[in-house]
Amino acid sequence: MNVRRTPPARKILSALFVGACGLGVVVALIPLAFVLFFVISQGVQSLNLDFFLHNPRPVGEVGGGMANAIVGTLILTGLAATLAVPIGILSGVYLSEYRGSRFASTVRFAADTLNGVPSIVIGVFAYAVVVLPLGHFSTLAGGFALGIMMIPIIARTTEELLLLVPNALREGALALGATRGRAVFSVIVPAALPGIITGVVLALARIAGETAPLLFTSFNNAFFSTSLTQPISSITVQVFTYAISPYEDWHRQAWAGALVLVTIVLICSMAARTAAARVGRIRGQ
Amino acid sequence: MNPPARLPRPVVRGSQTSPPAPAADVRLKIDVEHLFFFYGEKLALEDISIKIQPNVVTAFIGPSGCGKSTFLRTLNRMNDIIPGARVEGRVCVDGNDIYGPGVDVVAMRRKVGMVFQKSNPFPKSIFENVAYGIRINRMATSKSDLAGRVEESLKQAALWDEVKDRLHESALALSGGQQQRLCIARALAVKPDIILMDEPASALDPIATQRIEELIYHLKTNFTIVIVTHNMQQAARVSDFTAFFWLGHLVEYERTDKMFTNPTEKLTEDYLTGRFG
Numbered sequence: 277m278n279v280r281r282t283p284p285a286r287k288i289l290s291a292l293f294v295g296a297c298g299l300g301v302v303v304a305l306i307p308l309a310f311v312l313f314f315v316i317s318q319g320v321q322s323l324n325l326d327f328f329l330h331n332p333r334p335v336g337e338v339g340g341g342m343a344n345a346i347v348g349t350l351i352l353t354g355l356a357a358t359l360a361v362p363i364g365i366l367s368g369v370y371l372s373e374y375r376g377s378r379f380a381s382t383v384r385f386a387a388d389t390l391n392g393v394p395s396i397v398i399g400v401f402a403y404a405v406v407v408l409p410l411g412h413f414s415t416l417a418g419g420f421a422l423g424i425m426m427i428p429i430i431a432r433t434t435e436e437l438l439l440l441v442p443n444a445l446r447e448g449a450l451a452l453g454a455t456r457g458r459a460v461f462s463v464i465v466p467a468a469l470p471g472i473i474t475g476v477v478l479a480l481a482r483i484a485g486e487t488a489p490l491l492f493t494s495f496n497n498a499f500f501s502t503s504l505t506q507p508i509s510s511i512t513v514q515v516f517t518y519a520i521s522p523y524e525d526w527h528r529q530a531w532a533g534a535l536v537l538v539t540i541v542l543i544c545s546m547a548a549r550t551a552a553a554r555v556g557r558i559r560g561q
Numbered sequence: 562m563n564p565p566a567r568l569p570r571p572v573v574r575g576s577q578t579s580p581p582a583p584a585a586d587v588r589l590k591i592d593v594e595h596l597f598f599f600y601g602e603k604l605a606l607e608d609i610s611i612k613i614q615p616n617v618v619t620a621f622i623g624p625s626g627c628g629k630s631t632f633l634r635t636l637n638r639m640n641d642i643i644p645g646a647r648v649e650g651r652v653c654v655d656g657n658d659i660y661g662p663g664v665d666v667v668a669m670r671r672k673v674g675m676v677f678q679k680s681n682p683f684p685k686s687i688f689e690n691v692a693y694g695i696r697i698n699r700m701a702t703s704k705s706d707l708a709g710r711v712e713e714s715l716k717q718a719a720l721w722d723e724v725k726d727r728l729h730e731s732a733l734a735l736s737g738g739q740q741q742r743l744c745i746a747r748a749l750a751v752k753p754d755i756i757l758m759d760e761p762a763s764a765l766d767p768i769a770t771q772r773i774e775e776l777i778y779h780l781k782t783n784f785t786i787v788i789v790t791h792n793m794q795q796a797a798r799v800s801d802f803t804a805f806f807w808l809g810h811l812v813e814y815e816r817t818d819k820m821f822t823n824p825t826e827k828l829t830e831d832y833l834t835g836r837f838g
Contacts, residue, residue: 376644442681444677444679444681445681445683445684446642447639447642447675447677447681448677448681448682448683448744448747449683449693450639450642450670451637451639451670451674451675451677451748452670452671452674452693452694452697452698452747452748452751453667453668453670453671453694453697453698453751454667454693454694454697455667458697462693462697463683463693466684466685467683467684
């Protein structure tokens, strides 16, 4: 057998491409590393217990914190999830079950379009349909705007994950006398559940960092509030307000706020991964 | 209704294939008359008629693409979920046409269970896999009744001894042969009359295959079994009757011992002796 040695040119080319891939990864990670570095190094200085326990102080008074904004962000994302998770998952199931139908293609196209709509436009929409009728800014309006943003993400993620479930499982359920709906909700959706959980949390992480849709929906609130019908503070809007202010102390607070937000998102992602892994382990996936 | 496009006719020596006539007092379990099956415009099965008695094992053999799996799947309307699939003709199970108007497909499928070529346990525990059908059909009266039914099914499928200490572990951790027996247990749990098996052992090693074959032999006292197989020795070993399919036709349907020793059709003989295709 005549085994020719690989020509050097091919080896060099291969090395070149592997090198380019490695370089690409490094370049892609540099901004992330810098963002984390600055947020942590700047944010840690102003981060203390007061930051979590106190509301913002008036201009000139040093100190205070973002207790109201942290709670506000949690309430807003919670509201958004309450709206978007059921609607998003059910639409995802519809899209995967009736994927051939014309209506499903229309819905899919609409979801992709909605996903691409700039978040400020979503804010304007929420302003028109919730804020104007109520007559004032409110937590509900903010949660609504964020929820609208989440729906297409969750719907499309759910659809794609359901399509990955082998058809054999559906046939197995049907052959045992399951109805179509039963097969979907007792076998197919559970099989895709770890992925769906991850998808939902990633969507949450994305909308938790949104500022634009909140500017004229939930607006801001200098005081602690958990009322759904009143304006509410959020970390992002608070960071925005502080960052564009001329006060040195507020800048420090903004950095601390950014750090808290990043940490919340990180904790959510890790919790989701753990939950998904646990669900997966029970099923032996 | 347009006359269906004809499939190429097999060369048949006799005027027609005569299925073994059942004794007059035996009720037919499955009675298929003049069944045509289409994938869209394409004719896949032409004029299939077959009568199957209760408590026998019937094997469908034939080359790949001859329509034997398609035919098997018409017997519990599993082809319904394929877009563009269409059936003409009658398929009677216990005397009732399952393609007739007003048929409850879901209830029918409970009576006609199916085991697939590739084992397809649900990503749940061993117990939950077997309990699934019992639960969705609301067959168990209590928790202990459910557990009893699960145990009985696993015993029937000759899997109980291997899994009794780990019922709540994932079914996906089982070996391929165990998974297939679990799928059989799952099918048995809903107490079907008929079990359709689509090449149940084709992905298994010889030892696991032997266990499945022994299982089939024991199951026929309680169930009517129809098995599709590529393996002619397997058909000879497990079945009482054999049906040979070729290009969408049922060429010959005979007692297995007769078919394998003295087939009526030349085509059957050629296939069984490996002389064509």
